[in-house]
Amino acid sequence: SFDTFFIDPYGDVMPCNGTKDKEVMGNLNNQSWDELWNSVEAENVRKKVRCCDRDCWMIGSVSPAMHKYIWKPAWWVFTHKVKSIFGGKYSMYENKICREYRDGKVSKDELDKCSTCDKNCIVNNGLSEASKAQLVGKTGEEIVDADIKEQMKE
16 A cells, blocks of 8 residues: 555555455545545555554565565565475464464454455455446456456457
8 A cells, every 4th residue: 555556347446455354545436546545545544554464465565565675575485494494384373363263262254354265255345335336237257257358459
């Protein structure tokens, strides 16, 4: 939300694709880029991002983040290389939410809400009203097919 962002097919601009809830900074169908980027909504999302503890920042912003915070990924790589030399392996329990699930502090539903790939999620959960309106009467496959067709024209 500071130097990178994602835009969904409906114009919603988000700080990343890994937030627990879809954090929308604004919508390019309704706002200019300058209005959106400098809006109160965008600043509110930035405040939330500053406090995010999901440690998934490498998923969508590796290049700028690695240049800005090179020691964080370098340390992760170094420690995991040393672990692998001595027979250690990466564990999903390095992630706080996985440890909390293992320890019974959160439910499976709470864990699933953290996943951006949860196949059991509610399709319209987290979408803006404009995005929801565009989904009416369409399947996900129809939307993707139409998007691909439109891109192929260009």
